[in-house]
Amino acid sequence: MKADGEITHFDNVGLRYSTDREVLSDLSFTLYSGRFYFLTGASGAGKTSLLKLLYLAQRPSRGMIRMFGTDAITMPRSRLPQLRRRIGVVFQDFRLVPHLSAFDNVALPLRVAGHQERDIAGPVSDILEWVGLADRVDARPATLSGGEQQRVAIARAVIGQPAILVADEPTGNVDPDMALKLLRLFEMLNRQGTTVVVATHDLDLLRKVPDSLIMRLDKGRLSDPTGALRYPPRAPA
Numbered sequence: 001m002k003a004d005g006e007i008t009h010f011d012n013v014g015l016r017y018s019t020d021r022e023v024l025s026d027l028s029f030t031l032y033s034g035r036f037y038f039l040t041g042a043s044g045a046g047k048t049s050l051l052k053l054l055y056l057a058q059r060p061s062r063g064m065i066r067m068f069g070t071d072a073i074t075m076p077r078s079r080l081p082q083l084r085r086r087i088g089v090v091f092q093d094f095r096l097v098p099h100l101s102a103f104d105n106v107a108l109p110l111r112v113a114g115h116q117e118r119d120i121a122g123p124v125s126d127i128l129e130w131v132g133l134a135d136r137v138d139a140r141p142a143t144l145s146g147g148e149q150q151r152v153a154i155a156r157a158v159i160g161q162p163a164i165l166v167a168d169e170p171t172g173n174v175d176p177d178m179a180l181k182l183l184r185l186f187e188m189l190n191r192q193g194t195t196v197v198v199a200t201h202d203l204d205l206l207r208k209v210p211d212s213l214i215m216r217l218d219k220g221r222l223s224d225p226t227g228a229l230r231y232p233p234r235a236p237a
Contacts, residue, residue: 102141
């Protein structure tokens, strides 16, 4: 039975991309609603591969993954888009649509979800102002700096208030002041109930979210120095 507050559960999950050794091995953990997780580890430890499993872009080679109470391995592929709409993703390489403006890139998830245009302009403008891009709403990605593209990608990921936000090195292309501001945006979403998973190699970030839980990957295996893998659901307010 699904535990109260459970977002996702991994049971003995392994991943290999070819006949070579597994890049992820024996992953068993549960992520709970309303928690803030940092995923750390050296370059090549498997952080991006684990995130791909979390946002259902990759199927494991073995084991079971349950998302929102549903077996994500055996469910019909036709139902995957429904699950994915509950997951916000900040990609390391941004993946902005090049021919769309910053505004239209951020608005894209709302339009795909069927929101009316009259309900889109306000939230999109607000989030772009919050990430410091109020004067760049009409700019296309090619005219934006790397840091500006990163902020558009983050705004797009959070605009739909997802149940879980998965971010791969989200502060890697911005200055320290903006990195802290973006981290505060993630915290705000977390306080509203969104489960946040931030993959980072920046150990300074870990100290900036006092209630965060740390999951550490080492050569494809997880350790949890703050008990993240065993943490119970947060009690209702």
